[in-house]
Amino acid sequence: MLIARAPVRISLAGGGTDLPAYYTQYGGAVINTTVDKYFYVVLRVYDGDTLQITSSDYRTFYRQDPAVDESSLPDDGILELPRAVLHAFGIRRGLSMFLASEIPPGTGLGSSSAVTVAILKALSTACGEHLTKAELAELACYLELEEMRMPIGKQDQYAAAFGGLNEIVFTADGAQVTPLDLPWDTRQRLQSHLMLFFTGHARNSAAILKQQSAASRQPSSATVEALHRVKAMVADVKRAFVTGDLDAFGELLHENWTQKKRFAAGISNDLIDDSYETARRLGALGGKITGAGGGGFLMLYCEPRFQPQVTDALEARGLRRMDFRFDSTGARVLMNAGLTLASTTARSRLLALLQRLGRPVLPIPADWRMVR
Secondary structure, three states, rough: EEEEEEEEEEEEEEEOOHHHHHHHHHHHEEEEEEEEEEEEEEEEEEEOOEEEEEEOOOOOOEOOOOOOOOOOOOOOOOOHHHHHHHHHHHHOOOOOEEEEEEEOOOOOOOOHHHHHHHHHHHHHHHOOOOOOOHHHHHHHHHHHHHOOOOOOHHHHHHHHHHHEEEEEEEEEEEEEEEEEEOOOOHHHHHHHHEEEEEEEOOOOOOHHHHHHHHHOOOOOOOOHHHHHHHHHHHHHHHHHHHHHHHHHHHHHHHHHHHHHHOOOOOOOOHHHHHHHHHHOOOOOOEEEEOOOOOOEEEEEEOOHHHHHHHHHHHHHHOOEOOOOOOOOOEEEEEEOOOOOOHHHHHHHHHHHHHEEEEEEOOOOOOOOOOOO
């Protein structure tokens, strides 16, 4: 048995500028942090001829007979990600995969990419190959954006792979990850001032992100103007963190939310708007919907003394608060009881994918990562 996990993230600044339609033209930048809510993968090898995937979150089970042509199988949106990763490794038999998450799927915390990163971490370890964090992130991006044509950005994969509080810069040439090494007291104050409320609604972000990507290709669009402003705020947020002026960050979150609602239709709704304005009236300085929008989690910046009344008011509207702590570990293997994939195909496919991405040969500096 092998157990691996990857964390989900909350985006603190620059979200939306990590979509290729924007950053390949203008460059993108985000600040995010991972939190202690994880996606888990459990692998077992057995002597059977089938491939089996079980998801506790979706309460579903998938079994594939290797004698059946995989291309003839119907699309399964729920298990599309794990199937795509297994296909990329050429694994068709003798493996059982169990998937479970600590948060509901489709809630704006980057859980879909955490799925991909956790599975890649597990399978690469089972192949006897140690991937750097940069390789793990970029391989997840390649599979999701290039192979699966998902209309998403790149910050979620990098967050899940690296873990911690980071500034990530995206260009057409690669991605650079810079950890934000804040003083302990500043990090603790930031953590204690952030709140997450589940709106009760999961959503498929594809429609919003497709609309946003299309608008990002029009230089004079309101979407591009809003994305420019959101990217500029990354430097302001970083300055607020470094100087310890966290209330300034709270105000920037409010401006970020104002701009984010210009990205595409459907990002907010009556419940979100009412909940957000109520929280502001009761003491929260700012906040925003995590992820693409339309549902998921409402993140707020609020002094601890105001949090009880904000919690009571939002829970009276049907939202539910979720406690969390920051994560700093990123994707990791929790247990490996000697599990090894005997298939040479899986390892050769993995090495071929890494070579296609330009596997780094020189050592990577400890304080940043560049992937080309």
